[in-house]
Amino acid sequence: MEHTGPVDVIRWLDPPAVALLDQTRLPAEETEITCRTADELIGAIRRLAVRGAPLLGIAGAYGVALAARTEDDVPAAAKRLADARPTAVNLALGVRRALAAWERTGPAGALEAARALAREEAEASARMAAHGLAALPGGPLRLLTHCNTGALAAGGDGTALAVVLAAHRAGRLRHLWIDETRPLFQGARLTAWEAERAGLPYSVLPDSAAGSLFAAGLVDAVLVGADRVAADGSVANKVGTYPLAVLARHHGVPFIVVAPTTTVDPGTPTGAGIVIERRPAREVTHPGGTAVAPEGADAYNPAFDVTPPELVTAFVSERGITQPVSTGSLRRLPQTHHPDCENEGP
Numbered sequence: 001m002e003h004t005g006p007v008d009v010i011r012w013l014d015p016p017a018v019a020l021l022d023q024t025r026l027p028a029e030e031t032e033i034t035c036r037t038a039d040e041l042i043g044a045i046r047r048l049a050v051r052g053a054p055l056l057g058i059a060g061a062y063g064v065a066l067a068a069r070t071e072d073d074v075p076a077a078a079k080r081l082a083d084a085r086p087t088a089v090n091l092a093l094g095v096r097r098a099l100a101a102w103e104r105t106g107p108a109g110a111l112e113a114a115r116a117l118a119r120e121e122a123e124a125s126a127r128m129a130a131h132g133l134a135a136l137p138g139g140p141l142r143l144l145t146h147c148n149t150g151a152l153a154a155g156g157d158g159t160a161l162a163v164v165l166a167a168h169r170a171g172r173l174r175h176l177w178i179d180e181t182r183p184l185f186q187g188a189r190l191t192a193w194e195a196e197r198a199g200l201p202y203s204v205l206p207d208s209a210a211g212s213l214f215a216a217g218l219v220d221a222v223l224v225g226a227d228r229v230a231a232d233g234s235v236a237n238k239v240g241t242y243p244l245a246v247l248a249r250h251h252g253v254p255f256i257v258v259a260p261t262t263t264v265d266p267g268t269p270t271g272a273g274i275v276i277e278r279r280p281a282r283e284v285t286h287p288g289g290t291a292v293a294p295e296g297a298d299a300y301n302p303a304f305d306v307t308p309p310e311l312v313t314a315f316v317s318e319r320g321i322t323q324p325v326s327t328g329s330l331r332r333l334p335q336t337h338h339p340d341c342e343n344e345g346p
């Protein structure tokens with residue numbers, strides 16, 4: 001059954017507060033939490049109650065707007081917000097934009113900067129959906145996605161999932177394969193929740209089963225998001241993305257990264273320069289709070305991995321479609337004009 005209506009992922013309240021749909025409670029509960037201080041919002045970011053690179057940028061900007069109304073030292077609160085999670089470049093960008101606006105025009109400026117970024121990301125999502133359809137192979141499509149890249153992670157319909165939704169609306173989605181995405185299960189919990197609401201034909205799969213899908217010829221393209229794209233086109237994204245890129249290359253399947261230009265970081269030359277967040281071992285040893293390993297077991301738990309540009313078939317942003325070239329830069333593809341998109345490259 002298709003549900004309609006927007007998801008209220010983040011809201012500004014007055015008296016000043018930031019209301020969030022608590023993504024750690026999905027899909028069982030749709031619970032809203034209210035952050036009345038920057039540090040309460042930082043806690044929500046750190047436990048992924050709010051998450052996803054573009055949405056983290058929006059949350060960071062609202063966090064500065066909140067600090068501007070509740071804190072004595074706004075720049076210090078902004079620094080704590082920007083440092084809450086290290087990999088998604090959007091977080092620091094959103095904080096920087098709102099802090100600059102506060103310095104110019106005070107609390108009202110910071111709030112307007114946050115609202116403007118939310119509008120920008122929603123517009124970017126619609127453009128990426130249009131461009132992304134053009135980047136996909138022809139015919140009915142069996143698409144594989146990893147982690148969560150919908151409205152719970154970005155503005156509008158999201159990034160990669162916005163392309164999936166556009167394919168569905170165009171009658172071109174044969175099936176959506178959803179990687180469960182351990183250890184926090186963003187795919188099984190969040191993408192499947194969004195797919196259910198949108199009435200998509202989907203199946204959840206263990207991350208470890210993706211290889212057999214490729215081997216059986218059941219994947220026509222892979223669509224993923226990004227948390228940071230370095231200047232050479234290296235892509236930091238949820239851990240488990242790099243193995244999918246290798247599988248896609250081995251099986252001749254297009255591997256498409258969908259991310260707004262706010263996720264591109266020209267200040268980081270290569271993937272080696274991207275800080276990968278390390279998260280607590282307990283997320284691996286106690287998924288959902290249930291021990292699956294001996295008490296005290298150590299765990300290797302990087303939240304992201306880095307895919308080299310040569311494994312990326314195409315990048316889709318709100319500006320268009322680009323392809324990595326051997327020199328480690330990006331080449332814009334000639335594109336048909338989309339009525340709602342300018343043909344500019346990043």
Ligand SMILES: CSC[C@H]1O[C@H](OP(=O)(O)O)[C@H](O)[C@@H]1O
Binds near residue numbers: 048153158226237
């Ligand atoms: C549209 S960006 C979504 C991006 O963010 C996710 O990470 P997290 O759930 O830890 O915030 C994942 O890397 C997604 O691809």
